[in-house]
Amino acid sequence: MPLKKLSLIIALTAAMLCGCHSESSGLSAAPSATKESPPLAAAMAAEKMIEVYISNGAVQCEFKGKPPAATAQLLTGQGIPVARSRCGVINGVAYPMVCGAGTGNINIHTIAANHLAAAKVLGFTEVSTLPEGYSENCN
Structure with a gap:
């Protein structure tokens, strides 16, 4: 189970970072992170x-x-x-x-x-x- 948790955390972190990097609007990472937080929070809560x-x-x-x-x-x-x-x-x-x-x-x-x-x-x-x-x- 700890390996699965670690894999999920790494995958979610990578997905979040890729989403921030691919922003072409010139906005900072903060607005993008706010937009993605609810699904991320749900995924983390569901992991337990x-x-x-x-x-x-x-x-x-x-x-x-x-x-x-x-x-x-x-x-x-x-x-x-x-x-x-x-x-x-x-x-x-x-x-x-x-x-x-x-x-x-x-x-x-x-x-x-x-x-x-x-x-x-x-x-x-x-x-x-x-x-x-x-x-x-x-x-």
């Missing part, structure tokens, strides 16, 4: 990505649970872009093996950190709150 999760709703012996695409749609339907989706199981929690009981199966989605509050309203929780994390597993 986090993982959120939600139960897939699986019920032992009855329902296998929703696929990651279904819970991703909860986010995208509210204008929250999803960079990556996968399924997993919460580590360190025992679930009784009995028909009708829940499971530790979750769907995990990578979103921009600035969308965390909106994701929480939809029932998602930040993965960093899981004491023992999760294991990727779609069974």
